[in-house]
Amino acid sequence: MKIHFVTFGCKANQYDTEKFRQELVARGAQVVDDISSADTCVINTCTVTNQADAEARRAIRKIKRENPGIEIMVAGCSAALHFDKYSAMEQVRGVLKGHDPQQLVGLFSQDELRSDVDEEPIGGALLRRDKRGTRAFMKIQDGCDRRCAFCATRLARGASRSRRPEELIKEARGLAEHHPEIVLTGVHIGHYGYDIKEDGHKAHTLSKLVARLIEEVPDVRWRLGSVEATEIDDMMIDLLEQSGGRLVPHLHVPMQSGSDDVLRRMRRWHSREQYRSRMLEIASRVPYLGFGADIIVGFPGEEERHHAETRALVEELPFTYLHVFPYSVRNDTLAATFKDQVPGDVAAERGRDLRQIAQSKGELYRAQRVGQAAEVVIEEGGYGLTEDYLRVRVDTELGDDELPVKVYAPLNMDSNGELFVVV
Secondary structure, rough: EEEEEEEEEOHHHHHHHHHHHHHHOOOOOOOOOOHHHHEEEEEOOOOOOOHHHHHHHHHHHHHHOOOOEEEEEEEEHHHOOHHHHHHHHOOOOOOOOEOHHHHHHHHOOOOOOOOOOOOOOOOOOOOOOOOOOEEEEEEEOOOOOOOOOOOHHHHHHHHOOOOHHHHHHHHHHHHHHHOEEEEEOOOOOHHHOOOOOEEEOOOOHHEEEHHHHHHHHHEEEEEEOOOOOHHOHHHHHHHHHOOOOOOOOOEEOOEEEEOOHHHHHHHOOOOHHHHHHHHHHHHHHOOOEEEEEEEEOOOOOOHHHHHHHHHHHHHHOOOOOOEEEOOOOOOOOOOHHOOOOHHHHHHHHHHHHHHHHHHHEEEEEEEHOOEEEEEEEEEEEEEEOOOOOEEEEEOOOOOOOOOOOOEEEEEEEEEOEEEEEOO
């Protein structure tokens, strides 16, 4: 069987797709990049916004038009929340509520996959292990115990569940054999270890896990996925400052709003000042820092004064990029019951305002890094990624087989403002 994968959404979803791939390959499937040559397509969906749900449905119809004979399996967060809708689509053969690889196997018939697999395939989501320098994702937990008013991902993923440190260390050692960078991902990684009790007490935290990984898995650099400001403890800041780059100086810290009024309506657990003071402290201790955030504009009840507060905070903090989204109503969430919706054109204008600020900040930061050395993990397509999350072009006359997996070199900038390194 020839299988093609399509993945929407976050790094946790990319990890889950790789687990699907490993499970199916172990049972005799062949993964193909060309949709026209595939017998089956597995679509891993996202439900962070209504648009994400719609994109998955459009992809299903498009794939079926391009390859009428293909079988389509749908999995992931959107499939968990909208099982009946996907099941009713004539283009869809099977639907999996969630991300369990074993359950995905169950959607296939006995003559489509081998059944003589004695044990589950090895853990560890190696992304394209045959391509040099590709980063690996390692999911350390799943689910979320928070109840943000706007979020449907918690409904799809369930309660927070952490993986044991010993299991993760074993997986990381395997990943490190092929990849110079490992990204720690999950749905709410700041709550890692909260559900693992020893003698009735919480024995594990995200920072303790990172410290063990740095110590026990050498010759690889570590990157945190999205993590909340109030969950970056003092030990984590010490690691960012003192690990010699083993924990890279890059943080993606969801803010959602810079207004306390809006944050309370969102049912967020941090205040404007908690976010502000923590991120300024980190920036003062880490010499250079890739710093990004998620912000929702147009949340129900957001007035112009609230947007002005968010704008002022964005201008003050040393962001290098932002992900700005207009609010999207999600069924079965608290925010879906709020009546004071913000007009779409108003939300769009506020989004453009914040993106322009973020673009200017990003350009200034990149210009400041010119002439400074950076450690670049080389990826396919002639590009690479610095420790502080800058995408750079790799200029070289070397062939793919001669390229190192990473280089340490000064950053240059061309006339178009694109960063590059010479290898």
